[in-house]
Amino acid sequence: MMKSQTQDTPTKHQEHLKRQRDILAFRMKKLSSKQSDFNSKAAAQKEKIKKKYDDMKKVLDEDLRITLSQLDIETEATERTVEDSIEKCYHLTREIDQQLTELSAQMEKDQRQVQEKMSEMEERIIETLKKTDPELMQMDEFKNEQLLGLTINLLLFIRSQVPVTKKLFQSYAQEVVLDPDSAHPKLIISPEGDSVTYTDTWQDVSENPSRFDTTLNVISRKGFTDVRNYWEVQVTGKTYWELGLTYPNIPRKGREEDCWLGRGPTSWCIEYFNGNYTVWHNGIPHELPHVSGRTFQRIGIFSSSEGGLVCFLGADTMTPLYSFCTGTFTDSLYQAVCPGHDNQETNRKPLLICDASKSAPFL
Numbered sequence: 451m452m453k454s455q456t457q458d459t460p461t462k463h464q465e466h467l468k469r470q471r472d473i474l475a476f477r478m479k480k481l482s483s484k485q486s487d488f489n490s491k492a493a494a495q496k497e498k499i500k501k502k503y504d505d506m507k508k509v510l511d512e513d514l515r516i517t518l519s520q521l522d523i524e525t526e527a528t529e530r531t532v533e534d535s536i537e538k539c540y541h542l543t544r545e546i547d548q549q550l551t552e553l554s555a556q557m558e559k560d561q562r563q564v565q566e567k568m569s570e571m572e573e574r575i576i577e578t579l580k581k582t583d584p585e586l587m588q589m590d591e592f593k594n595e596q597l598l599g600l601t602i603n604l605l606l607f608i609r610s611q612v613p614v615t616k617k618l619f620q621s622y623a624q625e626v627v628l629d630p631d632s633a634h635p636k637l638i639i640s641p642e643g644d645s646v647t648y649t650d651t652w653q654d655v656s657e658n659p660s661r662f663d664t665t666l667n668v669i670s671r672k673g674f675t676d677v678r679n680y681w682e683v684q685v686t687g688k689t690y691w692e693l694g695l696t697y698p699n700i701p702r703k704g705r706e707e708d709c710w711l712g713r714g715p716t717s718w719c720i721e722y723f724n725g726n727y728t729v730w731h732n733g734i735p736h737e738l739p740h741v742s743g744r745t746f747q748r749i750g751i752f753s754s755s756e757g758g759l760v761c762f763l764g765a766d767t768m769t770p771l772y773s774f775c776t777g778t779f780t781d782s783l784y785q786a787v788c789p790g791h792d793n794q795e796t797n798r799k800p801l802l803i804c805d806a807s808k809s810a811p812f813l
Contacts, residue, residue, distance in 0.1 A: 535587075553568075620809070622676075635652050645801065648789045662709065679783070693749055693786070694786050711730065713732075715731075720772065727771065746765065749765060758774075
Protein backbone atom coordinates (compact mmCIF):
# COMPACT_ATOMS: atom_id res chain seq x y z
CA MET A 451 0.00 0.00 0.00
CA MET A 452 2.77 2.41 0.89
CA LYS A 453 4.54 1.55 -2.35
CA SER A 454 1.44 2.38 -4.40
CA GLN A 455 1.10 5.76 -2.69
CA THR A 456 4.77 6.48 -3.37
CA GLN A 457 4.32 5.64 -7.03
CA ASP A 458 1.20 7.81 -7.27
CA THR A 459 2.96 10.90 -5.94
CA PRO A 460 5.09 11.68 -9.08
CA THR A 461 2.04 11.09 -11.24
CA LYS A 462 0.01 13.55 -9.21
CA HIS A 463 2.85 16.07 -9.42
CA GLN A 464 2.97 15.62 -13.18
CA GLU A 465 -0.76 16.12 -13.51
CA HIS A 466 -0.64 19.16 -11.25
CA LEU A 467 2.20 20.72 -13.24
CA LYS A 468 0.40 20.00 -16.51
CA ARG A 469 -2.70 21.76 -15.20
CA GLN A 470 -0.56 24.71 -14.10
CA ARG A 471 1.11 24.76 -17.50
CA ASP A 472 -2.29 24.77 -19.19
CA ILE A 473 -3.42 27.61 -16.90
CA LEU A 474 -0.31 29.63 -17.78
CA ALA A 475 -0.76 28.91 -21.49
CA PHE A 476 -4.34 30.12 -21.26
CA ARG A 477 -3.18 33.19 -19.34
CA MET A 478 -0.60 33.99 -22.04
CA LYS A 479 -3.32 33.61 -24.66
CA LYS A 480 -5.57 36.00 -22.73
CA LEU A 481 -2.71 38.49 -22.31
CA SER A 482 -1.92 38.34 -26.01
CA SER A 483 -5.58 38.95 -26.76
CA LYS A 484 -5.61 41.85 -24.33
CA GLN A 485 -2.49 43.29 -25.95
CA SER A 486 -4.08 43.04 -29.39
CA ASP A 487 -7.21 44.69 -28.01
CA PHE A 488 -5.15 47.55 -26.56
CA ASN A 489 -3.30 48.02 -29.84
CA SER A 490 -6.56 48.02 -31.82
CA LYS A 491 -8.19 50.55 -29.49
CA ALA A 492 -5.10 52.78 -29.55
CA ALA A 493 -4.98 52.64 -33.35
CA ALA A 494 -8.70 53.44 -33.56
CA GLN A 495 -8.30 56.36 -31.16
CA LYS A 496 -5.38 57.72 -33.16
CA GLU A 497 -7.50 57.54 -36.32
CA LYS A 498 -10.36 59.40 -34.63
CA ILE A 499 -8.02 62.13 -33.38
CA LYS A 500 -6.30 62.37 -36.77
CA LYS A 501 -9.70 62.76 -38.44
CA LYS A 502 -10.57 65.62 -36.07
CA TYR A 503 -7.30 67.36 -36.94
CA ASP A 504 -8.07 66.78 -40.64
CA ASP A 505 -11.52 68.30 -40.07
CA MET A 506 -9.96 71.31 -38.32
CA LYS A 507 -7.56 71.72 -41.23
CA LYS A 508 -10.46 71.62 -43.70
CA VAL A 509 -12.32 74.26 -41.70
CA LEU A 510 -9.26 76.50 -41.57
CA ASP A 511 -8.47 75.92 -45.27
CA GLU A 512 -12.04 76.83 -46.20
CA ASP A 513 -11.93 79.93 -43.99
CA LEU A 514 -8.63 80.92 -45.64
CA ARG A 515 -10.17 80.41 -49.09
CA ILE A 516 -13.17 82.59 -48.20
CA THR A 517 -10.99 85.30 -46.67
CA LEU A 518 -8.66 85.43 -49.68
CA SER A 519 -11.63 85.36 -52.05
CA GLN A 520 -13.11 88.38 -50.31
CA LEU A 521 -9.80 90.22 -50.67
CA ASP A 522 -9.63 89.19 -54.36
CA ILE A 523 -13.15 90.54 -54.97
CA GLU A 524 -12.25 93.91 -53.44
CA THR A 525 -8.95 94.03 -55.33
CA GLU A 526 -10.79 93.29 -58.59
CA ALA A 527 -13.29 96.07 -57.84
CA THR A 528 -10.45 98.51 -57.23
CA GLU A 529 -8.75 97.45 -60.45
CA ARG A 530 -11.98 98.01 -62.40
CA THR A 531 -12.32 101.52 -60.91
CA VAL A 532 -8.78 102.36 -61.99
CA GLU A 533 -9.33 100.88 -65.45
CA ASP A 534 -12.56 102.87 -65.88
CA SER A 535 -10.74 106.06 -64.93
CA ILE A 536 -7.96 105.30 -67.40
CA GLU A 537 -10.55 104.64 -70.09
CA LYS A 538 -12.31 107.95 -69.38
CA CYS A 539 -9.01 109.81 -69.64
CA TYR A 540 -8.18 107.96 -72.86
CA HIS A 541 -11.50 108.77 -74.54
CA LEU A 542 -11.24 112.40 -73.51
CA THR A 543 -7.71 112.52 -74.90
CA ARG A 544 -9.02 111.22 -78.22
CA GLU A 545 -11.73 113.87 -78.22
CA ILE A 546 -9.14 116.55 -77.50
CA ASP A 547 -7.06 115.35 -80.46
CA GLN A 548 -10.13 115.44 -82.68
CA GLN A 549 -11.12 118.88 -81.48
CA LEU A 550 -7.61 120.17 -82.05
CA THR A 551 -7.84 119.00 -85.60
CA GLU A 552 -11.23 120.68 -86.04
CA LEU A 553 -10.01 123.86 -84.39
CA SER A 554 -7.08 124.10 -86.75
CA ALA A 555 -9.50 124.01 -89.69
CA GLN A 556 -11.96 126.48 -88.18
CA MET A 557 -9.42 128.84 -86.64
CA GLU A 558 -9.77 131.42 -89.34
CA LYS A 559 -13.58 131.06 -89.85
CA ASP A 560 -15.22 131.64 -86.46
CA GLN A 561 -13.11 132.80 -83.58
CA ARG A 562 -16.14 133.05 -81.24
CA GLN A 563 -17.27 129.47 -81.89
CA VAL A 564 -13.74 128.26 -81.30
CA GLN A 565 -13.64 130.05 -77.96
CA GLU A 566 -16.89 128.40 -76.82
CA LYS A 567 -15.64 124.93 -77.74
CA MET A 568 -12.37 125.61 -75.90
CA SER A 569 -14.25 126.63 -72.75
CA GLU A 570 -16.48 123.59 -72.91
CA MET A 571 -13.50 121.26 -73.38
CA GLU A 572 -11.64 122.94 -70.56
CA GLU A 573 -14.54 122.29 -68.20
CA ARG A 574 -14.69 118.62 -69.22
CA ILE A 575 -10.96 118.22 -68.71
CA ILE A 576 -11.13 119.77 -65.25
CA GLU A 577 -14.11 117.57 -64.31
CA THR A 578 -12.41 114.41 -65.59
CA LEU A 579 -9.20 115.20 -63.74
CA LYS A 580 -11.20 115.64 -60.52
CA LYS A 581 -13.06 112.35 -60.93
CA THR A 582 -9.95 110.37 -61.83
CA ASP A 583 -7.69 111.77 -59.11
CA PRO A 584 -5.60 108.71 -57.90
CA GLU A 585 -5.58 110.13 -54.35
CA LEU A 586 -9.36 109.63 -54.19
CA MET A 587 -9.01 105.91 -54.86
CA GLN A 588 -8.35 104.19 -51.51
CA MET A 589 -8.59 100.65 -50.22
CA ASP A 590 -10.73 100.05 -47.13
CA GLU A 591 -7.75 99.98 -44.78
CA PHE A 592 -9.96 99.97 -41.68
CA LYS A 593 -11.79 96.84 -42.80
CA ASN A 594 -8.54 95.17 -43.80
CA GLU A 595 -7.10 95.88 -40.36
CA GLN A 596 -10.24 94.44 -38.79
CA LEU A 597 -9.90 91.32 -40.92
CA LEU A 598 -6.26 90.93 -39.94
CA GLY A 599 -7.18 91.48 -36.28
CA LEU A 600 -9.81 88.74 -36.45
CA THR A 601 -7.26 86.40 -38.03
CA ILE A 602 -4.77 87.15 -35.25
CA ASN A 603 -7.46 86.51 -32.62
CA LEU A 604 -8.21 83.16 -34.26
CA LEU A 605 -4.51 82.27 -34.18
CA LEU A 606 -4.25 83.24 -30.51
CA PHE A 607 -7.31 81.15 -29.69
CA ILE A 608 -5.89 78.11 -31.50
CA ARG A 609 -2.59 78.58 -29.72
CA SER A 610 -4.42 78.73 -26.38
CA GLN A 611 -5.97 75.34 -27.10
CA VAL A 612 -2.88 73.47 -28.30
CA PRO A 613 -1.08 71.28 -27.68
CA VAL A 614 -4.18 69.40 -26.55
CA THR A 615 -1.95 67.14 -24.42
CA LYS A 616 -1.17 70.22 -22.32
CA LYS A 617 -4.86 70.58 -21.42
CA LEU A 618 -5.01 66.88 -20.60
CA PHE A 619 -1.89 66.80 -18.42
CA GLN A 620 -2.96 69.95 -16.58
CA SER A 621 -5.91 67.97 -15.23
CA TYR A 622 -3.43 65.60 -13.54
CA ALA A 623 -1.41 68.38 -11.89
CA GLN A 624 -1.04 68.46 -8.10
CA GLU A 625 0.82 70.72 -5.73
CA VAL A 626 4.47 69.85 -5.13
CA VAL A 627 6.19 71.05 -1.94
CA LEU A 628 9.89 70.34 -1.42
CA ASP A 629 10.97 68.85 1.89
CA PRO A 630 13.80 70.91 3.49
CA ASP A 631 14.60 67.97 5.81
CA SER A 632 15.68 65.95 2.78
CA ALA A 633 17.77 68.70 1.16
CA HIS A 634 21.56 68.55 0.92
CA PRO A 635 23.12 71.15 3.28
CA LYS A 636 24.28 73.25 0.30
CA LEU A 637 20.72 73.73 -0.92
CA ILE A 638 18.41 76.55 0.13
CA ILE A 639 14.71 75.69 0.04
CA SER A 640 12.23 78.57 -0.07
CA PRO A 641 9.80 78.90 2.86
CA GLU A 642 6.94 77.85 0.55
CA GLY A 643 8.90 74.81 -0.63
CA ASP A 644 8.54 75.82 -4.28
CA SER A 645 12.17 76.59 -5.18
CA VAL A 646 15.68 75.29 -4.54
CA THR A 647 18.95 77.20 -4.92
CA TYR A 648 22.55 76.00 -4.73
CA THR A 649 24.98 77.84 -2.46
CA ASP A 650 28.68 77.31 -1.74
CA THR A 651 27.96 77.77 1.95
CA TRP A 652 27.20 74.70 4.04
CA GLN A 653 23.87 75.43 5.73
CA ASP A 654 23.40 74.96 9.46
CA VAL A 655 20.77 72.23 9.26
CA SER A 656 19.89 69.29 11.46
CA GLU A 657 21.21 65.88 10.57
CA ASN A 658 18.56 63.21 9.98
CA PRO A 659 18.24 59.91 8.09
CA SER A 660 16.25 61.46 5.25
CA ARG A 661 18.83 64.14 4.35
CA PHE A 662 21.08 63.72 1.29
CA ASP A 663 24.61 64.37 2.50
CA THR A 664 26.64 64.05 -0.74
CA THR A 665 24.39 64.49 -3.77
CA LEU A 666 22.69 67.87 -4.29
CA ASN A 667 19.19 66.41 -4.11
CA VAL A 668 15.92 67.34 -2.46
CA ILE A 669 12.65 65.43 -2.73
CA SER A 670 9.01 66.37 -2.19
CA ARG A 671 7.46 66.44 1.24
CA LYS A 672 4.79 63.96 0.22
CA GLY A 673 4.76 60.98 -2.09
CA PHE A 674 1.89 59.99 -4.34
CA THR A 675 0.28 56.81 -5.61
CA ASP A 676 -2.15 58.44 -8.02
CA VAL A 677 -2.91 56.62 -11.24
CA ARG A 678 -1.67 59.69 -13.14
CA ASN A 679 0.43 62.62 -11.98
CA TYR A 680 1.96 65.62 -13.73
CA TRP A 681 4.25 68.38 -12.51
CA GLU A 682 6.55 71.02 -14.01
CA VAL A 683 9.78 72.76 -13.08
CA GLN A 684 11.03 76.07 -14.48
CA VAL A 685 14.66 75.69 -15.59
CA THR A 686 15.17 79.05 -17.30
CA GLY A 687 18.71 80.44 -17.18
CA LYS A 688 20.34 77.27 -15.86
CA THR A 689 23.16 75.27 -17.44
CA TYR A 690 22.94 72.17 -15.25
CA TRP A 691 20.07 70.40 -13.46
CA GLU A 692 18.47 67.03 -12.80
CA LEU A 693 14.75 66.30 -12.35
CA GLY A 694 12.87 63.08 -11.78
CA LEU A 695 10.93 60.66 -9.63
CA THR A 696 12.14 58.36 -6.88
CA TYR A 697 10.94 55.74 -4.44
CA PRO A 698 11.36 56.77 -0.79
CA ASN A 699 14.12 54.18 -0.24
CA ILE A 700 16.69 55.89 -2.52
CA PRO A 701 20.09 55.84 -0.76
CA ARG A 702 20.88 59.22 0.80
CA LYS A 703 24.20 58.86 2.58
CA GLY A 704 27.77 58.59 1.45
CA ARG A 705 29.18 58.49 -2.05
CA GLU A 706 27.21 55.49 -3.20
CA GLU A 707 26.40 55.83 -6.91
CA ASP A 708 22.72 54.99 -6.31
CA CYS A 709 22.35 58.26 -4.36
CA TRP A 710 22.37 60.11 -7.67
CA LEU A 711 19.01 60.41 -9.41
CA GLY A 712 18.54 57.72 -12.04
CA ARG A 713 21.76 55.91 -11.19
CA GLY A 714 20.00 53.14 -9.30
CA PRO A 715 16.83 51.05 -9.72
CA THR A 716 14.79 53.28 -7.38
CA SER A 717 14.74 56.50 -9.42
CA TRP A 718 14.32 58.01 -12.89
CA CYS A 719 15.68 61.36 -14.04
CA ILE A 720 16.47 63.70 -16.90
CA GLU A 721 19.78 65.58 -16.75
CA TYR A 722 20.73 68.77 -18.57
CA PHE A 723 24.35 69.89 -18.82
CA ASN A 724 25.66 72.64 -21.12
CA GLY A 725 23.10 72.08 -23.87
CA ASN A 726 22.94 68.28 -23.75
CA TYR A 727 20.14 66.13 -22.35
CA THR A 728 20.50 62.63 -20.87
CA VAL A 729 17.90 60.45 -19.19
CA TRP A 730 18.87 57.90 -16.54
CA HIS A 731 17.42 54.83 -14.84
CA ASN A 732 19.22 51.99 -13.09
CA GLY A 733 22.56 53.55 -14.00
CA ILE A 734 21.94 53.38 -17.76
CA PRO A 735 22.21 56.70 -19.65
CA HIS A 736 20.20 57.52 -22.77
CA GLU A 737 21.37 60.61 -24.62
CA LEU A 738 18.81 62.77 -26.44
CA PRO A 739 20.55 64.20 -29.53
CA HIS A 740 17.21 65.23 -31.12
CA VAL A 741 16.93 68.11 -28.62
CA SER A 742 20.62 68.87 -28.18
CA GLY A 743 21.14 72.63 -28.01
CA ARG A 744 17.46 73.37 -27.42
CA THR A 745 16.37 75.15 -24.28
CA PHE A 746 13.00 74.98 -22.57
CA GLN A 747 11.46 77.28 -20.00
CA ARG A 748 9.77 74.36 -18.28
CA ILE A 749 10.30 70.63 -18.06
CA GLY A 750 7.26 68.45 -17.40
CA ILE A 751 7.20 64.99 -15.81
CA PHE A 752 4.17 62.76 -16.32
CA SER A 753 3.71 59.40 -14.64
CA SER A 754 1.03 56.75 -14.88
CA SER A 755 0.74 53.61 -12.79
CA GLU A 756 -0.86 51.93 -15.79
CA GLY A 757 2.21 50.47 -17.43
CA GLY A 758 4.57 52.19 -15.00
CA LEU A 759 5.08 55.12 -17.35
CA VAL A 760 7.52 57.95 -16.62
CA CYS A 761 7.52 60.55 -19.39
CA PHE A 762 9.73 63.66 -19.65
CA LEU A 763 8.56 66.57 -21.81
CA GLY A 764 9.66 70.02 -22.92
CA ALA A 765 6.59 71.62 -21.36
CA ASP A 766 6.74 74.85 -23.40
CA THR A 767 5.43 72.99 -26.46
CA MET A 768 4.82 69.56 -24.86
CA THR A 769 7.73 68.13 -26.84
CA PRO A 770 8.23 64.44 -25.86
CA LEU A 771 11.81 63.94 -24.69
CA TYR A 772 11.90 60.34 -23.41
CA SER A 773 9.64 57.77 -21.74
CA PHE A 774 10.34 54.82 -19.45
CA CYS A 775 7.85 51.96 -19.20
CA THR A 776 8.66 50.09 -16.01
CA GLY A 777 5.62 47.83 -15.98
CA THR A 778 4.54 48.37 -12.37
CA PHE A 779 5.54 50.81 -9.65
CA THR A 780 6.36 49.00 -6.42
CA ASP A 781 6.07 51.93 -4.02
CA SER A 782 4.83 55.50 -3.74
CA LEU A 783 6.70 58.06 -5.85
CA TYR A 784 8.33 61.33 -4.76
CA GLN A 785 9.27 64.27 -6.95
CA ALA A 786 13.03 64.86 -6.90
CA VAL A 787 15.17 67.78 -8.11
CA CYS A 788 18.86 68.61 -8.21
CA PRO A 789 19.77 72.23 -9.10
CA GLY A 790 23.41 71.26 -9.68
CA HIS A 791 26.61 73.01 -8.65
CA ASP A 792 27.47 76.53 -9.82
CA ASN A 793 29.08 75.23 -13.07
CA GLN A 794 31.74 77.95 -13.18
CA GLU A 795 29.34 80.69 -12.01
CA THR A 796 26.82 79.96 -14.82
CA ASN A 797 24.29 77.99 -12.82
CA ARG A 798 23.28 80.16 -9.87
CA LYS A 799 19.59 80.51 -10.68
CA PRO A 800 17.08 78.43 -8.70
CA LEU A 801 14.85 75.63 -9.90
CA LEU A 802 11.22 76.70 -9.49
CA ILE A 803 8.32 74.34 -8.98
CA CYS A 804 5.50 75.58 -11.23
CA ASP A 805 1.76 75.46 -10.95
CA ALA A 806 1.34 72.84 -13.66
CA SER A 807 -2.39 73.44 -13.85
CA LYS A 808 -1.66 76.76 -15.58
CA SER A 809 0.15 77.30 -18.86
CA ALA A 810 3.37 79.24 -19.25
CA PRO A 811 3.28 81.99 -21.93
CA PHE A 812 3.25 80.34 -25.35
CA LEU A 813 6.32 81.06 -27.44
